[in-house]
Amino acid sequence: MAGIYISWPFCAQKCTYCNFASGVQPRGLEEQYLTALIAELQSAPEADTLYLGGGTPSAMDPPAIEKLNSTLSRTWREATLEAAPGSLTADRIRAWQGAGINRISLGVQSFVRPELARTGRKHDAAGVIHDVALLRDLGIRNISVDLIAGLPGQTPQSWQTSLDALIALEVPHASVYMLEVDDDSRLGSEILLGGKRYGALDVPNENQIADSYETAVEHLARHGIRRYEISNFATPGAESAHNLKYWHRDPYFGYGSDAHSFDGITRWQNVETALEYVDRFGRGESPRTASTRPDPAEEKFFVGLRLAEGVQPDASDWLRYGAAFERHLANGMLESSNGHLRLTNRGIMVSNEIFEEFVAA
Numbered sequence: 001m002a003g004i005y006i007s008w009p010f011c012a013q014k015c016t017y018c019n020f021a022s023g024v025q026p027r028g029l030e031e032q033y034l035t036a037l038i039a040e041l042q043s044a045p046e047a048d049t050l051y052l053g054g055g056t057p058s059a060m061d062p063p064a065i066e067k068l069n070s071t072l073s074r075t076w077r078e079a080t081l082e083a084a085p086g087s088l089t090a091d092r093i094r095a096w097q098g099a100g101i102n103r104i105s106l107g108v109q110s111f112v113r114p115e116l117a118r119t120g121r122k123h124d125a126a127g128v129i130h131d132v133a134l135l136r137d138l139g140i141r142n143i144s145v146d147l148i149a150g151l152p153g154q155t156p157q158s159w160q161t162s163l164d165a166l167i168a169l170e171v172p173h174a175s176v177y178m179l180e181v182d183d184d185s186r187l188g189s190e191i192l193l194g195g196k197r198y199g200a201l202d203v204p205n206e207n208q209i210a211d212s213y214e215t216a217v218e219h220l221a222r223h224g225i226r227r228y229e230i231s232n233f234a235t236p237g238a239e240s241a242h243n244l245k246y247w248h249r250d251p252y253f254g255y256g257s258d259a260h261s262f263d264g265i266t267r268w269q270n271v272e273t274a275l276e277y278v279d280r281f282g283r284g285e286s287p288r289t290a291s292t293r294p295d296p297a298e299e300k301f302f303v304g305l306r307l308a309e310g311v312q313p314d315a316s317d318w319l320r321y322g323a324a325f326e327r328h329l330a331n332g333m334l335e336s337s338n339g340h341l342r343l344t345n346r347g348i349m350v351s352n353e354i355f356e357e358f359v360a361a
């Protein structure tokens with residue numbers, strides 16, 4: 001069955017590394033956005049997973065979440081809400097549960113205060129521990145924690161502190177992202193133009209970030225949290241059912257600004273900013289922008305190789321991509337077993353270059 005993604009692009013602060021079309025925006029725009037979103041959701045298909053992402057959907061007024069849920073009126077196998085640590089209260093969590101939410105993804109990023117301070121985030125490690133305990137007390141055990149490898153000032157020791165803190169929480173799911181600084185973010189322009197405010201001089205280099213990622217893979221695996229996708233780790237059975245749809249090429253439908261959709265044949269996305277989204281709604285126009293019909297054979301590898309389970313090529317795949325398979329098996333970027341091809345740890349580090357070989361090959 002399909003998944004539904006809802007984008008809530010409003011945040012309490014703009015993080016220094018972020019270049020999403022999300023951030024601090026006027027309150028009036030939020031209200032108009034909610035009206036447009038509810039109108040767009042009227043056409044949502046049957047689905048069994050929901051993902052409320054952003055932005056910071058945990059900052060949404062609980063009645064607004066309830067409104068979204070009653071518009072959809074589905075029974076969710078998995079319904080995730082992305083939450084900013086430090087903002088959780090028992091009343092909010094109960095309201096989320098009342099609206100069907102049964103999984104929380106906490107945007108922790110680091111457990112080390114100076115690293116967090118430089119990103120612009122307001123929480124600290126104690127707040128995260130409090131949030132996880134509160135969620136569990138109220139019956140939500142399906143919790144994910146995000147970390148970023150490569151934040152300004154991060155060292156092997158401070159990274160280990162964050163990994164140890166994550167393990168101590170005993171959450172069943174984690175996402176570990178390698179910092180990618182976009183030139184358009186405040187940290188990105190500081191790296192380009194110079195300055196010290198956001199820690200541009202202290203961003204670890206590519207090799208250090210790759211080492212931190214590999215340390216995370218090993219450390220989490222030792223504690224039973226195994227990588228099932230390049231950036232995602234879970235105890236057995238705690239993999240995100242919604243996110244797996246992306247990598248299995250199952251249908252998903254995105255609502256709100258910058259939301260992406262795939263119906264099994266065609267991909268499309270909505271306009272990027274909340275303002276454009278509201279404007280289109282005001283003019284009675286669809287928020288959709290250009291759509292594409294991807295080649296399933298390309299996407300089988302482009303998307304599927306992200307998964308630790310890998311991809312099983314058939315005879316036509318070998319005809320089309322055989323040379324690339326052989327080359328990467330020989331150079332140690334791919335490995336093969338039981339008829340499946342998988343990225344090796346080394347292959348993951350250059351995965352974007354490998355994926356490109358499967359586009360228009």
Ligand code: SF4
Pocket residue numbers: 010011013014015018019020022023054055056
């Ligand atoms: S990183 Fe997340 S919380 Fe920070 S500004 Fe971007 S979308 Fe908002």
